[in-house]
Amino acid sequence: MQNQAEIQKLLVLCGTHSQTAFEQLYQQASPKLYGTAMRLLQNGELADEALQEAFVHIWHKASEYDPEKGSAFAWMATIVRYRALDIIRREKSQQNRSEAMANEQLALQQGExxxxxxxxxxxxxxxxxxxxxxxxxxxxxxxxxxxxxxxxxxxxxxxxxxxxxxxxxxxxxxxxxxxxxxxxxx
The missing domain is CATH 1.10.10.10 (Winged helix-like DNA-binding domain superfamily/Winged helix DNA-binding domain)
Known part of the structure; x- marks a missing residue:
């Protein structure tokens, strides 16, 4: 990954909706950001999903990035982390609903x-x-x-x-x- 100054420059350019800057930012930052998502999710498909959602968010919110408040990479890593946590909550909710539905089906079969x-x-x-x-x-x-x-x-x-x-x-x-x-x- 390039140095922090390069990442910051590309992120600021993304704030002006530069597609070229966004492509370069993705190429340079996505491997490390994918690692962040993978550590949290422990699943390649879900990590890919978190990374994709994060980069969509980054594209739309890049203009809100403030270099005075922190590094560009930390800002993006936070977005990836939040997307991964959203996916964890969603997956847990779906698992709980599936288990409850299975329990209900069993109860219905038993006449409860x-x-x-x-x-x-x-x-x-x-x-x-x-x-x-x-x-x-x-x-x-x-x-x-x-x-x-x-x-x-x-x-x-x-x-x-x-x-x-x-x-x-x-x-x-x-x-x-x-x-x-x-x-x-x-």
Missing amino acids: DFFIHELHVDEDQHLQLLQECLKALDSQQRKSVLLSYYYGYSHSEMVTRLKRPLGTIKSWIRRGMESVRECMQR
Whole structure:
């Protein structure tokens, strides 16, 4: 990697949207920044993702870099670190949701009341009614509603998980929610 002065000069030029400077900055700084991401993520694909997101951010925010506040490389390494931490949080969240969904599927197969059992609220009539309304849904609608509202999956995550088109998933959620609303009002 070139010296810090060269990195700083290139970063300042990136602030003026110089594509040539950005390419040179990437060539010179990316190997070390990739190492930073790799140390945190321990996964090459995720480190690549963090590095790509970081450089997009660097391109858009280069004009905000202030040499008086620190070195250019430290500024960029901080961006990479934050992107890596975001990915760690996202991956952990997806893992937790997948585990919870697997536990729910097991509970459903065993005939357990998944909301009531999990929340220990045997007396709550609204929760019991909600559970009955959800059980009455078509299985795809129920799964879509639970993934979206209970587990917090985004529509794009649901497309990947359910292997169905976005429009289909949105329709399942909309129809499922309409049925649940009608059922809850009875």
